[in-house]
Amino acid sequence: MISYKRLWKLLIDKDMNKKDLAQLAGLSTFTMTKLNKGENVNAETLAKICKALDCSFDDIMEIIKD
Secondary structure (H helix, E strand, C coil), X not given: CEECHHHXXXXXXXXXXXXXXXXXXXXXXXXXXXXXXXCCCCHHHHHHHHHHHCCCHHHHCEECCC
């Protein structure tokens, strides 16, 4: 299972909201919904987020063992 809690914490630390992220990274509402639900998104999407926030994959997600 993938958790995006790190992403949401990073947004708080950067004083951003999810709408800001979507605009900055060029993400669709569908993709944002998938992130909100903790569903899988492709590596290209994660790379867009990392580029927009100047961070790495480890900064925005973690794998949780079931």
